Amino acid sequence: MPYIVDGRRVIVVGTRQSALALTQTGQVIDQLKAICAENGLPYDFEIRKIVTKGDRILDVTLSKVGGKGLFVKEIEQALFDQEIDLAVHSMKDMPYELPEGLMNGAVPKRVDPRDCLISAGDLSLEQLPQGAKVGTSSLRRSSQLKNARPDLQIESIRGNIDSRIKKLETEGFDAIVLAAAGLHRMSWDGKISAYLAEQLCVPAVGQGALGIECREADAEVRELLALLNDPITALAVSAERSFLGALNGGCQIPIGAHATIVGEAEDGSALLELTGIVGSADGSVLLKETLQGNDPVALGLEAAALLKARGADRILAEVRG
Numbered sequence: 001m002p003y004i005v006d007g008r009r010v011i012v013v014g015t016r017q018s019a020l021a022l023t024q025t026g027q028v029i030d031q032l033k034a035i036c037a038e039n040g041l042p043y044d045f046e047i048r049k050i051v052t053k054g055d056r057i058l059d060v061t062l063s064k065v066g067g068k069g070l071f072v073k074e075i076e077q078a079l080f081d082q083e084i085d086l087a088v089h090s091m092k093d094m095p096y097e098l099p100e101g102l103m104n105g106a107v108p109k110r111v112d113p114r115d116c117l118i119s120a121g122d123l124s125l126e127q128l129p130q131g132a133k134v135g136t137s138s139l140r141r142s143s144q145l146k147n148a149r150p151d152l153q154i155e156s157i158r159g160n161i162d163s164r165i166k167k168l169e170t171e172g173f174d175a176i177v178l179a180a181a182g183l184h185r186m187s188w189d190g191k192i193s194a195y196l197a198e199q200l201c202v203p204a205v206g207q208g209a210l211g212i213e214c215r216e217a218d219a220e221v222r223e224l225l226a227l228l229n230d231p232i233t234a235l236a237v238s239a240e241r242s243f244l245g246a247l248n249g250g251c252q253i254p255i256g257a258h259a260t261i262v263g264e265a266e267d268g269s270a271l272l273e274l275t276g277i278v279g280s281a282d283g284s285v286l287l288k289e290t291l292q293g294n295d296p297v298a299l300g301l302e303a304a305a306l307l308k309a310r311g312a313d314r315i316l317a318e319v320r321g
């Protein structure tokens with residue numbers, strides 16, 4: 001039953017309670033309010049905070065805990081229970097397959113997909129001293145950084161982005177690696193020392209994009225979310241996620257993919273270019289493919305098949321243990 005106050009439906013928005021999650025949820029609500037005003041839609045919005053398993057186990061290595069969607073299970077339950085009507089996720093934390101009855105109702109316009117460095121002394125990757133201690137718990141990042149700079153000493157760093165930035169100082173890191181998108185959403189761009197080019201450090205699938213999950217049966221919310229969807233971002237993310245799905249990956253294994261629209265195909269549809277990587281944790285092996293096509297799902301499958309033919313499955317099996 002929709003929740004009605006003074007004759008208007010109140011759409012309840014679920015979110016994790018990290019500073020980033022709250023900020024991006026607030027930004028999506030602002031966009032939805034603007035869409036409602038423009039289109040004369042009679043909805044109000046309310047935020048409901050939800051604690052997920054991923055939030056409770058930030059002190060252990062997530063890849064060891066395993067399981068995809070550590071940040072979404074409780075949120076999906078709240079959607080099923082009608083405690084919330086939609087949920088804002090970082091696309092890269094969203095599992096490849098959504099449960100029956102739920103759907104991704106919108107992929108808003110993507111912000112900067114790149115990773116970046118925050119370093120002591122504002123140094124770039126090239127400028128970091130020999131053997132510099134770099135904090136990241138992402139195998140995708142460590143694989144690519146070690147590949148570019150085998151001398152770096154990569155160490156695990158956990159926590160939300162605010163606590164990682166504090167640890168840069170308190171735990172003697174020379175630099176940490178974070179997604180530019182999170183910093184951008186928090187208006188912390190000023191802390192960024194250097195951006196890592198997409199080709200040097202291929203981003204996580206969906207990085208910089210959001211996904212808005214809702215119930216398939218909720219026609220009102222679906223119609224509202226359709227107005228927030230950015231078709232170009234959705235196309236690119238769909239190619240990246242197809243690649244991830246074909247490799248059976250989550251965000252805690254060394255897989256990266258980045259798609260952009262590079263032109264028009266012969267039939268007038270958008271021409272996509274996808275770069276996908278699979279690497280070993282130590283960076284000694286880094287397999288990369290870049291290809292173009294106009295069918296996002298086929299493109300992702302094709303890139304995955306090419307990497308599998310070069311041994312990606314074996315690398316992933318080793319990482320998964």
Ligand SMILES: NCc1[nH]cc(CCC(=O)O)c1CC(=O)O
Pocket residue numbers: 090091092093161177178179180181182206207208209251
């Ligand atoms: N895995 C954590 C996570 N999930 C989403 C973001 C922010 C970037 C984004 O929205 O893509 C981050 C932080 C980070 O990787 O630095």
